[in-house]
Amino acid sequence: MKTKYGLPPKVQFCTRCTMSNQRPVPVGEMKYKVNAYKPTDAFNKEGLCAACQFSFVKDNKIDWDKREKELIELCNKYRSKSSSEYDCIVPGSGGKDSRFTSHILKEKYGMNPLTVTWAPHIYTDIGKKNHASWLDNVDNILITPSIETHRKLTNLAFKNLLHPFQPFVFGQRYAALKVAKRFNIGLVFHGESPFEYGSADPIKDSKKSGFDKKYFVSKNNLNEIYLGGVSVKELVKKHKIPLSDLFWYLPIFESDLKKFKLNYKFLGYYLKWNPQEVFYYAVDKTGFIPNPERTEGTYSKYASLDDRIDGFHYYTSFIKFGLGRATMDTAQEIRNGLLTRDEGIDLVKKYDGEFPNKYFQEILEYMRIDEKLFWRLINAARSPHLWSKIKGKWTLKHKVWE
Numbered sequence: 001m002k003t004k005y006g007l008p009p010k011v012q013f014c015t016r017c018t019m020s021n022q023r024p025v026p027v028g029e030m031k032y033k034v035n036a037y038k039p040t041d042a043f044n045k046e047g048l049c050a051a052c053q054f055s056f057v058k059d060n061k062i063d064w065d066k067r068e069k070e071l072i073e074l075c076n077k078y079r080s081k082s083s084s085e086y087d088c089i090v091p092g093s094g095g096k097d098s099r100f101t102s103h104i105l106k107e108k109y110g111m112n113p114l115t116v117t118w119a120p121h122i123y124t125d126i127g128k129k130n131h132a133s134w135l136d137n138v139d140n141i142l143i144t145p146s147i148e149t150h151r152k153l154t155n156l157a158f159k160n161l162l163h164p165f166q167p168f169v170f171g172q173r174y175a176a177l178k179v180a181k182r183f184n185i186g187l188v189f190h191g192e193s194p195f196e197y198g199s200a201d202p203i204k205d206s207k208k209s210g211f212d213k214k215y216f217v218s219k220n221n222l223n224e225i226y227l228g229g230v231s232v233k234e235l236v237k238k239h240k241i242p243l244s245d246l247f248w249y250l251p252i253f254e255s256d257l258k259k260f261k262l263n264y265k266f267l268g269y270y271l272k273w274n275p276q277e278v279f280y281y282a283v284d285k286t287g288f289i290p291n292p293e294r295t296e297g298t299y300s301k302y303a304s305l306d307d308r309i310d311g312f313h314y315y316t317s318f319i320k321f322g323l324g325r326a327t328m329d330t331a332q333e334i335r336n337g338l339l340t341r342d343e344g345i346d347l348v349k350k351y352d353g354e355f356p357n358k359y360f361q362e363i364l365e366y367m368r369i370d371e372k373l374f375w376r377l378i379n380a381a382r383s384p385h386l387w388s389k390i391k392g393k394w395t396l397k398h399k400v401w402e
């Protein structure tokens with residue numbers, strides 16, 4: 001059967017968690033003309049997904065004392081001789097991960113981090129509070145892109161890719177690195193390893209201490225770079241977005257790195273990362289506040305709370321890949337021993353794909369998309385190997401509980 005987005009036609013669920021083989025790893029995102037994904041599909045012979053294989057390595061094969069020594073050596077190398085200089089950058093929103101990272105680097109490892117925030121589309125109240133309270137103890141640069149440009153890019157990304165979060169993702173990826181370059185700070189710390197959630201080669205990736213250069217450095221010229229599925233050239237010419245407004249969305253170019261060496265590390269490579277422990281640490285030591293209410297689409301209250309568009313990021317992933325927010329959350333919690341697989345499956349059954357109603361009208365207005373077009377785009381994005389229409393109702397063909 002023909003599938004969209006290059007997804008594998010045969011749907012397989014992990015034998016340990018709730019994840020399926022439909023979770024893609026985006027490749028060469030800057031060339032994102034249309035939905036071009038490379039599926040992870042890195043299930044092993046025992047039927048474990050890539051993230052579960054990574055988690056097994058993390059729990060059994062890594063000498064964490066040795067890894068911490070590596071962290072201390074790295075910090076020693078970068079620690080500023082003069083106490084008034086920053087010696088690393090921690091990008092983040094003031095959520096649990098960035099709070100843990102900045103706090104432990106500062107208090108335990110004696111670093112002087114500068115934190116950098118890429119502003120959400122539209123702050124939630126809780127996101128705004130948490131960003132403000134993070135700054136009780138750290139210095140921060142808040143980068144807020146032109147709202148009109150961000151809105152236009154989000155509109156295009158939704159219409160062309162059903163990926164309303166893409167402009168945010170790009171800014172989040174590059175903005176802190178561009179600040180690092182300006183301030184000549186060669187060390188940037190991301191929190192958890194992105195490979196915790198799957199990759200094309202989990203065993204190899206468990207040995208990676210940071211992002212490959214190809215993740216943030218581009219060899220391409222501007223005409224080969226796409227945002228919201230449109231080339232930069234077209235964005236300027238046809239969509240009247242000034243090139244200067246695209247600064248934060250564009251990658252670092254190879255020429256930028258001639259005189260500047262950038263090390264983009266994950267703290268989760270050096271310290272054994274457990275999202276639940278990170279959450280408790282952030283609450284106890286830094287005053288992080290979880291959401292007072294359950295987040296739509298899942299049962300959890302502590303992850304990805306800052307932006308009113310977040311729910312649509314997860315909802316569109318549910319439409320494109322059959323994987324919603326409750327799948328992501330349960331898969332992680334099963335791996336970390338907080339839920340059994342059966343408990344996880346029940347939560348997926350209950351919450352996955354729940355529509356994010358709370359901010360729906362506001363997000364439609366923000367994207368300048370009417371409700372009719374919204375649903376037309378949503379339904380056109382459903383891959384036939386995942387969805388069928390039964391008695392007028394769209395239903396997933398493969399469910400983790402069946």
Ligand SMILES: [Zn+2]
Binds near residue numbers: 015017019049052
């Ligand atoms: Zn798994």
